[in-house]
Amino acid sequence: MLANPKGLRSHYASAVTDEIIGHEVSVCGWIASVREHGEHLTFIDLRDSTGVVQCVISDRIELHPEWVIRVVGKVSKRPGGTENPTLPSGQVEISDASLEVLSKANAVPFSVSDQKDLPDESVRLRYRFVDLRRARLQRNIRTRAQINKAIRHSLESFGFLEIETPMLWTPTPEGAREFSVPSRLQPGNFYVLPQSPQIAKQLLMVSGFDRYYQIARCMRDEDLRSDRQFEFTQLDLEASFVTQEDVREFITQAVSDATQAATGQSNLAFPSITYREAIARYGSDKPDIRFGHEIFELSDLFAGSGIRALDQPSVGAFIAPAKGEFSRSKLDQLVDRAKALGAAGLLWFRIKQGTDGSLEVDSPIAKFLKNEHIAEIVTRLGAKTGDVVLAVSGEFKATRSVLGTLRTELGRANLELEGLRYLWVIDFPMFEGLDDAGNPIAAHHPFTMPNADDFELMFSDPLAVRAQSYDLVLNGWELGSGSIRIHDPKIQSDVFKALGISDEVANQRFGFLLDAFGFGAPPHGGFAFGIDRLAALLCGEDTIREVIAFPKTQSGLDLMTGAPKQIAKDTLQSYGLAISESQKKA
RNA sequence: GGACCUGUGGUGCAGCUUGGAGUGCACGCCGGCCUGUCAAGCCGGAGGCCGCGGGUUCAAAUCCCGUCAGGUCCGCCA
Numbered sequence: 138m139l140a141n142p143k144g145l146r147s148h149y150a151s152a153v154t155d156e157i158i159g160h161e162v163s164v165c166g167w168i169a170s171v172r173e174h175g176e177h178l179t180f181i182d183l184r185d186s187t188g189v190v191q192c193v194i195s196d197r198i199e200l201h202p203e204w205v206i207r208v209v210g211k212v213s214k215r216p217g218g219t220e221n222p223t224l225p226s227g228q229v230e231i232s233d234a235s236l237e238v239l240s241k242a243n244a245v246p247f248s249v250s251d252q253k254d255l256p257d258e259s260v261r262l263r264y265r266f267v268d269l270r271r272a273r274l275q276r277n278i279r280t281r282a283q284i285n286k287a288i289r290h291s292l293e294s295f296g297f298l299e300i301e302t303p304m305l306w307t308p309t310p311e312g313a314r315e316f317s318v319p320s321r322l323q324p325g326n327f328y329v330l331p332q333s334p335q336i337a338k339q340l341l342m343v344s345g346f347d348r349y350y351q352i353a354r355c356m357r358d359e360d361l362r363s364d365r366q367f368e369f370t371q372l373d374l375e376a377s378f379v380t381q382e383d384v385r386e387f388i389t390q391a392v393s394d395a396t397q398a399a400t401g402q403s404n405l406a407f408p409s410i411t412y413r414e415a416i417a418r419y420g421s422d423k424p425d426i427r428f429g430h431e432i433f434e435l436s437d438l439f440a441g442s443g444i445r446a447l448d449q450p451s452v453g454a455f456i457a458p459a460k461g462e463f464s465r466s467k468l469d470q471l472v473d474r475a476k477a478l479g480a481a482g483l484l485w486f487r488i489k490q491g492t493d494g495s496l497e498v499d500s501p502i503a504k505f506l507k508n509e510h511i512a513e514i515v516t517r518l519g520a521k522t523g524d525v526v527l528a529v530s531g532e533f534k535a536t537r538s539v540l541g542t543l544r545t546e547l548g549r550a551n552l553e554l555e556g557l558r559y560l561w562v563i564d565f566p567m568f569e570g571l572d573d574a575g576n577p578i579a580a581h582h583p584f585t586m587p588n589a590d591d592f593e594l595m596f597s598d599p600l601a602v603r604a605q606s607y608d609l610v611l612n613g614w615e616l617g618s619g620s621i622r623i624h625d626p627k628i629q630s631d632v633f634k635a636l637g638i639s640d641e642v643a644n645q646r647f648g649f650l651l652d653a654f655g656f657g658a659p660p661h662g663g664f665a666f667g668i669d670r671l672a673a674l675l676c677g678e679d680t681i682r683e684v685i686a687f688p689k690t691q692s693g694l695d696l697m698t699g700a701p702k703q704i705a706k707d708t709l710q711s712y713g714l715a716i717s718e719s720q721k722k723a
Numbered sequence: 724g725g726a727c728c729u730g731u732g733g734u735g736c737a738g739c740u741u742g743g744a745g746u747g748c749a750c751g752c753c754g755g756c757c758u759g760u761c762a763a764g765c766c767g768g769a770g771g772c773c774g775c776g777g778g779u780u781c782a783a784a785u786c787c788c789g790u791c792a793g794g795u796c797c798g799c800c801a
Binding site: 360 | 726729730733734735736750751752756757758759760761762763764792793794795796797798799800801
């Protein structure tokens with residue numbers, strides 16, 4: 138697995154196999170377990186970064202778990218019947234071993250084992266250096282490195298050049314909240330940590346580095362989630378003279394290679410779907426397509442029917458993913474859940490066979506439904522006897538939002554989901570909704586190129602303008618997004634105008650970028666995706682904390698170091714800063 | 724900013740609904756025994772501000788209020 142051990146050891150633990158029986162080896166690592174059998178026989182499981190090997194010593198010395206030791210001895214075949222098939226090294230052992238204690242250890246607060254119930258995450262984080270010894274985290278961190286390596290290799294083969302960009306950047310008031318860094322040499326002024334290298338990489342395009350990439354650390358001072366930390370890592374990429382199809386091809390190749398490196402799986406499909414279709418069929422712009430249960434539109438069926446709950450602009454319905462039967466109380470819970478998600482209500486239809494063999498439904502509104510309604514619902518959704526159909530009516534956007542959440546929640550709770558299902562979501566809208574002043578809100582960032590066919594809608598019907606932007610989705614997680622950027626100052630000016638950003642404000646915020654675009658900007662576009670999320674999904678983890686060596690808690694604390702902490706008064710003074718009494722926290 | 728779940732020897736849990744002596748299980752730790760175990764086994768032992776503060780009560784791990792910490796989610800994440 139690993140080559141060329143040096144120094145104090147000749148072999149890694151997992152390299153001690155029946156192929157080197159008779160060799161004298163020296164191995165180094167931590168004591169995973171000690172099994173004493175009287176005065177003259179002790180078994181020690183020695184654990185290193187590759188695995189575990191059993192050592193046998195015949196004298197009795199003081200030994201405890203997690204002590205660091207070096208063992209020198211001869212590789213022997215284990216006596217018949219004592220092999221351990223669960224270990225790669227289980228056919229052999231290091232016998233007649235002499236043992237040197239390199240470092241003693243206090244009793245660890247929890248066992249370094251994947252086989253036991255894990256301690257509370259706060260305990261794991263407090264002693265992260267111990268937690269990281271566990272095989273699963275060792276594997277995750279290594280897999281993550283393999284992913285980075287594969288991505289680098291893939292992009293280098295396309296001629297991409299790795300370029301670093303500043304960590305001390307300039308405030309840009311749009312977008313995510315930034316971490317501020319006070320300046321000592323310019324007291325009262327601040328750098329910010331980059332929320333992404335977006336503007337820097339566009340400047341690199343102006344500079345003629347036509348294929349740039351970076352495995353970039355980014356910081357956003359926003360609330361944390363299972364898939365979000367303050368600090369995260371993204372593959373950041375930008376290329377000149379390319380179409381959006383070119384960019385997606387680069388990313389597809391890099392992600393495929395990373396997937397193969399991490400999981401061995403190859404030839405995975407990367408289908409694409411338009412944003413509109415994703416919302417209509419899955420109620421989400423990041424659909425989990427590991428399962429179907431798609432949403433169907435039924436409003437046409439009930440238009441003019443007079444059934445108030447269904448005679449609505451939009452009626453979306455899908456077959457509920459089920460594990461066994463839906464009890465009445467379970468259905469009541471779903472109705473509550475739908476209401477909590479903002480729906481006026483949730484209609485359910487249990488498909489059943491009537492005594493005469495015809496189709497019937499159990500439903501709160503069964504008595505209003507005609508036979509042709511039932512037949513059409515069943516036909517359109519492909520429902521079978523026993524299925525429960527859930528429907529939400531109202532405005533299109535609202536119904537899809539509620540149904541999409543229910544579909545995802547029920548699917549993940551009730552179905553056996555496995556495999557990796559990538560999906561490109563394309564043709565995102567340029568703007569999403571209007572702000573309080575009635576101006577459109579940029580769906581991506583304000584440098585995103587509108588679809589050429591939609592230019593004329595920019596001011597007449599901005600919400601209908603599609604952007605040349607695209608997201609990559611894996612198993613319902615948004616991995617990342619990208620776009621073709623605006624390189625034409627006239628179009629950029631129109632977009633700022635549509636967003637309600639005056640030339641003056643635009644110059645104030647992004648003057649240096651607009652300035653640069655006046656000196657010969659190539660058409661360009663790019664992408665960025667989250668390495669943490671990709672690594673978590675490829676490792677089969679539910680949170681990105683499991684693929685980050687030293688993550689923070691949801692309240693932004695580092696339980697191991699105690700950060701954030703107060704800093705010395707004279708340090709504050711050198712920045713020209715003071716902490717107000719009301720802000721002080723013990 | 725908000726909602727929900729959790730907090731009991733070093734660790735994982737039970738106890739809380741219906742208040743009555745820190746009670747129980749598993750692991751770990753310490754000591755002893757043990758020559759083929761492998762999450763070794765057997766015997767013995769130590770270890771607790773029941774997160775913290777307040778309230779109700781004759782009496783609180785248990786009920787109430789607040790607070791802190793961990794998690795999940797909403798808002799937020801151009």
